[in-house]
Amino acid sequence: MSFYDRMMQIDRRWIFLLVLLAVVIPLLKPMGMPIKITPPAQAIFDKVDAIPEGGNILIAMDFDPASKPELYPMTLALLRHCFYKKIKITLLTLWPSGMGLAEKATKTIAEEFGAVSGEDYVFLGYKAGFAIVILTMGESIKNTFPKDANGNSTGEMPIFENVDKLNDYDFMVDLAAGASVEVWIAYGKERYKFPMGAGCTAVSATQYYPYLNTGQLDGMLGGLKGAAEYEKMITDAGYTKQPGAATMGMDAQSIVHLMTVIIVIVTNILFFMQRRIKKEEEV
Amino acid sequence: MDTFMANTVLFAQLIPDRITEIYANLPADQHITWIYNPTMHWIGIWIAALLTFAMYSFLYKDNVVYKFAEHLYVGISVGYFICITWFNVMKPNLYDPLFTDFSYNKILIIPALFGVSMLFRLSRQYSWISRYGLAYMVASGAGLAIPAMIQAMILRHMWSTFVPLWGGQTGYTFMSIFSSIVIIVGVLSVLIYFFFSLEHKGAIGKISQVGILYLMVTFGTAFGYTVMARISLLIGRMQFLLEQWMGRQLG
Numbered sequence: 023m024s025f026y027d028r029m030m031q032i033d034r035r036w037i038f039l040l041v042l043l044a045v046v047i048p049l050l051k052p053m054g055m056p057i058k059i060t061p062p063a064q065a066i067f068d069k070v071d072a073i074p075e076g077g078n079i080l081i082a083m084d085f086d087p088a089s090k091p092e093l094y095p096m097t098l099a100l101l102r103h104c105f106y107k108k109i110k111i112t113l114l115t116l117w118p119s120g121m122g123l124a125e126k127a128t129k130t131i132a133e134e135f136g137a138v139s140g141e142d143y144v145f146l147g148y149k150a151g152f153a154i155v156i157l158t159m160g161e162s163i164k165n166t167f168p169k170d171a172n173g174n175s176t177g178e179m180p181i182f183e184n185v186d187k188l189n190d191y192d193f194m195v196d197l198a199a200g201a202s203v204e205v206w207i208a209y210g211k212e213r214y215k216f217p218m219g220a221g222c223t224a225v226s227a228t229q230y231y232p233y234l235n236t237g238q239l240d241g242m243l244g245g246l247k248g249a250a251e252y253e254k255m256i257t258d259a260g261y262t263k264q265p266g267a268a269t270m271g272m273d274a275q276s277i278v279h280l281m282t283v284i285i286v287i288v289t290n291i292l293f294f295m296q297r298r299i300k301k302e303e304e305v
Numbered sequence: 306m307d308t309f310m311a312n313t314v315l316f317a318q319l320i321p322d323r324i325t326e327i328y329a330n331l332p333a334d335q336h337i338t339w340i341y342n343p344t345m346h347w348i349g350i351w352i353a354a355l356l357t358f359a360m361y362s363f364l365y366k367d368n369v370v371y372k373f374a375e376h377l378y379v380g381i382s383v384g385y386f387i388c389i390t391w392f393n394v395m396k397p398n399l400y401d402p403l404f405t406d407f408s409y410n411k412i413l414i415i416p417a418l419f420g421v422s423m424l425f426r427l428s429r430q431y432s433w434i435s436r437y438g439l440a441y442m443v444a445s446g447a448g449l450a451i452p453a454m455i456q457a458m459i460l461r462h463m464w465s466t467f468v469p470l471w472g473g474q475t476g477y478t479f480m481s482i483f484s485s486i487v488i489i490v491g492v493l494s495v496l497i498y499f500f501f502s503l504e505h506k507g508a509i510g511k512i513s514q515v516g517i518l519y520l521m522v523t524f525g526t527a528f529g530y531t532v533m534a535r536i537s538l539l540i541g542r543m544q545f546l547l548e549q550w551m552g553r554q555l556g
Binding site for chain 2: 035038041042045046049050052088090091092118119121147148149150153154157169204207208209211212213223224225227228232235236237238244245246247267270271274275278279282
């Protein structure tokens with residue numbers, strides 16, 4: 023068996039081990055690799071930053087624990103930015119399995135800023151129906167959600183004094199693990215015309231880039247990189263001091279990407295060399 | 306596998322938080338000393354850590370521990386989903402209105418019957434009854450989706466490809482003109498690649514090959530992002546294990 027044959031038949035578990043080391047070592051010994059801000063991420067930051075004090079933002083947390091490493095840091099960074107700027111936040115989830123995470127994120131950051139539920143923010147909870155929920159929110163949010171997640175009546179909440187419809191909001195962000203961004207665009211944005219951004223998993227990012235081109239999305243945060251970019255922007259702006267989980271994970275992310283590129287190149291070279299040797303042997 | 310693992314461990318993590326919250330919201334005279342114990346927090350972390358190892362053990366080879374964790378996840382997910390649906394959908398929208406003010410809310414019986422009709426799919430003899438509920442869902446869903454999707458997914462995207470090569474909103478920069486050309490060539494060549502009424506020979510064949518190039522670039526980009534997503538999940542798990550389970554300070 024030639025060297026090339028042996029290399030091509032290497033046990034894939036060695037590669038798993040390499041990936042594990044490439045993740046764990048940079049987490050324990052961070053290198054502080056630079057995080058470049060991309061225009062779609064900057065656009066979301068600028069949109070949120072331009073909302074005046076007392077303005078309103080709607081955040082849909084349409085994800086579940088499976089996307090926690092990517093979308094949870096994004097949620098925390100976005101909430102920190104909004105609370106720091108004293109923007110009133112309306113939160114909801116259209117994913118039943120997203121309730122626990124959405125509640126946890128909201129509560130964590132609200133406590134950090136001493137925000138009051140019903141005045142500074144409201145978590146409306148989960149409502150089934152996706153498209154129907156979005157359509158009825160375009161007519162009246164208080165009618166769609168008569169009570170918030172804690173069972174308090176939304177009709178009496180100060181946060182809803184000036185807003186009740188989707189187009190009353192200064193900005194809307196859908197943090198999505200699935201195709202909910204497209205549903206928000208089709209049933210919400212296109213019909214009720216409000217500025218909208220999206221935060222999505224890396225898997226979905228390619229799917230949503232065309233919506234930036236059409237102007238249906240004003241900005242986008244894609245995956246852990248998008249979350250790290252947002253964390254960097256709020257840190258640079260002085261809204262927070264502590265680096266978030268996404269920033270801490272980016273060194274590992276970059277190393278694994280580099281390793282993947284090297285593995286792809288090396289295995290391709292080995293494959294072609296092996297094929298060439300076999301052809302030469304046949305001749 | 307990543308999905309299973311992340312869900313399972315998060316549910317385990319949430320247990321101590323929910324108990325703490327329930328305990329904090331109870332009136333003082335109803336505090337029960339055994340309901341919360343700091344040990345619970347560590348039990349939660351240990352369950353999460355062990356389930357993480359159980360799920361990743363599949364990378365070595367398929368085994369009974371992985372199977373157990375996988376089935377545990379499915380069971381917990383379904384239970385969690387049923388509870389959330391009952392308390393957030395069925396109870397406030399159907400049960401409570403019907404049992405508190407029946408005469409005012411009796412119209413809700415109609416959607417309730419449609420909903421119940423769906424359960425007849427479980428019976429071979431009466432499965433035809435489920436068609437009524439299904440017919441309503443398909444009809445209303447299609448009615449809502451068709452105009453909205455055509456507008457948002459087709460017309461708006463076609464509109465954005467009808468851009469002036471220079472001038473217009475994009476200005477006169479080299480990159481804006483280049484981007485417009487890339488979009489136009491990409492749309493036309495990929496459309497021609499998927500046009501099967503003409504044989505892909507000669508000029509059509511050449512253009513469809515350009516379409517294949519565009520598709521390959523798209524698949525490559527999607528794959529790159531998928532790698533990033535999967536590694537992000539691994540990073541999330543490792544951060545949990547190192548920080549919360551092993552108590553290491555990261556960053």
